[in-house]
Amino acid sequence: MTDPARPAAPGRPLRTAEILAVGSELTTGETRDTNGGELARSLGLHGVAVRRISALPDDLLLVKVQLREALRAVDLVVATGGLGPTPDDLTREALAAAVGEVPAVDGELEAWLRALFDRRGMALPAVNLKQAWLIPSATAIPNPNGTAPGWWVDRPDGRVAVLLPGPPRELRPMWHEWVLPRLRARGLGDGRVVRTLRTYGIGESHVAELLGETMLRAANPVVATYARADWLDVRISAIDETDGAGRVVRPATEVLEEATARVRDTLEGFVRAEGETTWGDLVAEAATRAGVRFAVVEAGTRGALGALLADVPALARAVVVGPAVAVDVASWPAEAEAAAVAQAAGVEVGLALVAATDDAKTLLRAAVAAPAEGWTRVLELRLFQHGAHGRFRAAVAAAAFVAEVLAG
Amino acid sequence: MTDPARPAAPGRPLRTAEILAVGSELTTGETRDTNGGELARSLGLHGVAVRRISALPDDLLLVKVQLREALRAVDLVVATGGLGPTPDDLTREALAAAVGEVPAVDGELEAWLRALFDRRGMALPAVNLKQAWLIPSATAIPNPNGTAPGWWVDRPDGRVAVLLPGPPRELRPMWHEWVLPRLRARGLGDGRVVRTLRTYGIGESHVAELLGETMLRAANPVVATYARADWLDVRISAIDETDGAGRVVRPATEVLEEATARVRDTLEGFVRAEGETTWGDLVAEAATRAGVRFAVVEAGTRGALGALLADVPALARAVVVGPAVAVDVASWPAEAEAAAVAQAAGVEVGLALVAATDDAKTLLRAAVAAPAEGWTRVLELRLFQHGAHGRFRAAVAAAAFVAEVLAG
Numbered sequence: 001m002t003d004p005a006r007p008a009a010p011g012r013p014l015r016t017a018e019i020l021a022v023g024s025e026l027t028t029g030e031t032r033d034t035n036g037g038e039l040a041r042s043l044g045l046h047g048v049a050v051r052r053i054s055a056l057p058d059d060l061l062l063v064k065v066q067l068r069e070a071l072r073a074v075d076l077v078v079a080t081g082g083l084g085p086t087p088d089d090l091t092r093e094a095l096a097a098a099v100g101e102v103p104a105v106d107g108e109l110e111a112w113l114r115a116l117f118d119r120r121g122m123a124l125p126a127v128n129l130k131q132a133w134l135i136p137s138a139t140a141i142p143n144p145n146g147t148a149p150g151w152w153v154d155r156p157d158g159r160v161a162v163l164l165p166g167p168p169r170e171l172r173p174m175w176h177e178w179v180l181p182r183l184r185a186r187g188l189g190d191g192r193v194v195r196t197l198r199t200y201g202i203g204e205s206h207v208a209e210l211l212g213e214t215m216l217r218a219a220n221p222v223v224a225t226y227a228r229a230d231w232l233d234v235r236i237s238a239i240d241e242t243d244g245a246g247r248v249v250r251p252a253t254e255v256l257e258e259a260t261a262r263v264r265d266t267l268e269g270f271v272r273a274e275g276e277t278t279w280g281d282l283v284a285e286a287a288t289r290a291g292v293r294f295a296v297v298e299a300g301t302r303g304a305l306g307a308l309l310a311d312v313p314a315l316a317r318a319v320v321v322g323p324a325v326a327v328d329v330a331s332w333p334a335e336a337e338a339a340a341v342a343q344a345a346g347v348e349v350g351l352a353l354v355a356a357t358d359d360a361k362t363l364l365r366a367a368v369a370a371p372a373e374g375w376t377r378v379l380e381l382r383l384f385q386h387g388a389h390g391r392f393r394a395a396v397a398a399a400a401f402v403a404e405v406l407a408g
Numbered sequence: 409m410t411d412p413a414r415p416a417a418p419g420r421p422l423r424t425a426e427i428l429a430v431g432s433e434l435t436t437g438e439t440r441d442t443n444g445g446e447l448a449r450s451l452g453l454h455g456v457a458v459r460r461i462s463a464l465p466d467d468l469l470l471v472k473v474q475l476r477e478a479l480r481a482v483d484l485v486v487a488t489g490g491l492g493p494t495p496d497d498l499t500r501e502a503l504a505a506a507v508g509e510v511p512a513v514d515g516e517l518e519a520w521l522r523a524l525f526d527r528r529g530m531a532l533p534a535v536n537l538k539q540a541w542l543i544p545s546a547t548a549i550p551n552p553n554g555t556a557p558g559w560w561v562d563r564p565d566g567r568v569a570v571l572l573p574g575p576p577r578e579l580r581p582m583w584h585e586w587v588l589p590r591l592r593a594r595g596l597g598d599g600r601v602v603r604t605l606r607t608y609g610i611g612e613s614h615v616a617e618l619l620g621e622t623m624l625r626a627a628n629p630v631v632a633t634y635a636r637a638d639w640l641d642v643r644i645s646a647i648d649e650t651d652g653a654g655r656v657v658r659p660a661t662e663v664l665e666e667a668t669a670r671v672r673d674t675l676e677g678f679v680r681a682e683g684e685t686t687w688g689d690l691v692a693e694a695a696t697r698a699g700v701r702f703a704v705v706e707a708g709t710r711g712a713l714g715a716l717l718a719d720v721p722a723l724a725r726a727v728v729v730g731p732a733v734a735v736d737v738a739s740w741p742a743e744a745e746a747a748a749v750a751q752a753a754g755v756e757v758g759l760a761l762v763a764a765t766d767d768a769k770t771l772l773r774a775a776v777a778a779p780a781e782g783w784t785r786v787l788e789l790r791l792f793q794h795g796a797h798g799r800f801r802a803a804v805a806a807a808a809f810v811a812e813v814l815a816g
Contacts, residue, residue, distance in 0.1 A: 041436065303711060306728055320725065
């Protein structure tokens with residue numbers, strides 16, 4: 001086995017990639033591939049251009065051909081799935097054929113696999129032996145959560161192919177803890193550094209107007225907006241600024257910091273968080289700072305608010321008024337409900353939300369009450385979103401409201 | 409415009425397909441493609457073999473090359489996304505280039521588009537005019553929910569390419585109401601008919617053992633199991649049985665009915681539903697038959713049960729005990745909680761669920777109570793699933809339990 005940290009053909013930067021998911025359950029639509037998007041995002045954050053994400057059936061020829069073509073077209077190929085013990089699991093065979101090598105049982109892997117089954121009190125089934133296969137150009141990627149090791153394959157031209165098992169709980173640690181550090185050591189992407197600012201309370205076109213064409217069309221830093229269900233994200237990324245001779249004039253981190261400060265300044269009052277922060281995180285933080293626990297009650301939202309805040313440590317109780325009870329936004333006593341749910345749960349603060357959605361809009365009314373302290377705040381909004389999306393946005397509005405009230 | 413119901417080159421059955429999603433937001437992992445899986449499932453149910461599902465960036469050359477290759481490799485190509493008005497939206501250009509035709513504004517489409525903007529009180533922006541483009545071999549697919557019509561393109565060799573807009577609420581009706589009927593008229597797939605039986609309370613290996621190798625390896629009917637989070641599905645599909653001369657000996661529907669009866673018989677007591685039935689549907693039906701409304705309270709499950717039953721018309725109230733309150737499966741009074749939540753909501757039946765999950769298992773206790781009638785039923789289970797999956801399975805177990813109690 002070669003050690004991929006010391007590459008056979010160093011110097012080829014890994015700037016383009018293709019991602020493959022193998023499994024007939026994907027191409028029949030029985031299950032959805034989630035690995036491709038996750039790996040693409042991870043690579044994109046490092047400035048790698050992903051040229052294609054695809055799902056293929058368990059068909060040796062199709063998988064082999066696409067692996068071979070990908071190894072001609074891009075610097076890095078990552079394939080997931082098809083590393084199980086059954087005859088349908090043929091990703092190893094396909095890659096071996098694509099690079100013209102023959103798999104053989106690796107002694108170390110076989111010993112590891114036998115020990116794994118020993119600990120389960122089982123003999124190693126004959127079919128599982130292919131999980132101990134390697135080809136001469138492959139290094140095994142340890143899998144702490146399953147019986148399928150991955151493969152890291154070095155090509156003579158410096159390209160890399162990586163095979164990973166399909167289950168996310170096996171794939172994720174292998175990717176983040178083993179593969180990604182080695183890819184970075186090889187020179188992954190264009191040295192891009194990235195920051196995401198999460199805004200709320202402002203529309204995408206308004207953000208674009210405030211940031212301006214010049215900023216949004218610049219090549220370095222790249223500033224782009226992404227409208228998500230819960231946030232409008234502004235993603236800023238930068239690479240080293242170089243002179244004509246390729247010498248670094250300004251490092252990427254400096255370009256990023258300067259652009260981030262400018263965006264924060266321009267969007268003052270709308271930037272609520274950074275990175276992957278959730279509304280649950282924000283409400284949790286506000287409750288902790290205020291030193292309170294709280295309870296929620298919602299009507300007309302099918303539990304969207306409770307789901308949004310389900311993991312908040314300070315949440316004592318979430319009540320959903322179900323479809324069997326007719327409620328009306330105008331007449332539902334949100335203030336009294338907020339106080340009542342806090343008292344019933346024996347906590348300091350109550351949050352009540354009522355919403356109604358039709359084909360075009362969502363109306364909502366939210367109240368935050370602290371019955372022992374004798375105060376109540378009320379929010380009324382009309383949202384352009386409707387249906388399930390409208391109900392979700394109503395929950396987000398209530399979460400933003402309670403976070404604000406608790407902070408203020 | 410040709411009418412695709414009367415094909416230029418009839419007689420080519422559409423048995424293989426490739427699905428493409430176009431958009432750089434997919435290959436950077438910023439958003440996930442859900443259309444590919446949906447279309448694959450729809451095609452798979454008709455017996456079409458999907459050879460690849462892929463996502464490509466907004467790159468004219470990449471999209472053109474893949475469209476051209478797909479039109480050589482498979483009978484039907486469906487591409488989604490990239491039909492908007494911006495310069496990044498280039499799927500029309502790519503397909504035109506792939507088939508060697510030149511797009512031009514279509515008079516009818518332009519009139520329709522102008523009328524659409526008129527009704528919004530806006531002039532048609534110049535950029536939107538490309539949404540009125542067609543090529544000579546294309547028929548426009550009407551889009552009742554947006555400004556991007558689709559394209560149906562007939563190839564001289566009988567192959568078909570279909571372009572659809574990316575937003576699911578635009579794509580879905582276009583696919584089901586316009587495209588699919590025309591594809592079926594052309595001869596879609598292998599005439600396969602399909603039925604899904606949803607089982608509960610039995611493991612995948614046990615189902616496989618009961619059904620037997622012979623049934624699971626047969627080519628017609630095809631019987632396959634799919635372990636989902638909420639059900640273990642057994643999918644049965646069949647095609648016409650023919651003799652050596654290709655004459656139909658037994659029609660597909662007859663093969664399907666006979667196989668379905670056999671599977672139902674073999675798995676007696678475990679088949680709970682058919683098709684796309686949800687646990688919410690089953691609980692709703694049981695409550696309606698029993699003529700009761702109900703309320704639920706859950707602890708240790710982060711709202712999984714309320715979420716599962718959120719749409720059930722008979723649900724009056726769903727209460728979640730939040731992370732701020734420590735509960736213990738052994739000591740939490742599920743029976744009393746079930747009665748109390750029913751009384752608080754003013755309904756006949758209460759359901760209480762408490763669960764705890766660790767690294768290996770989930771313990772749960774559920775109670776169904778009808779305080780006015782004075783009875784309570786209790787369920788205790790230990791599940792092999794854990795974490796978020798374990799909490800979800802605990803909710804499913806509680807839903808199955810209340811459906812059973814209400815039915816019995």
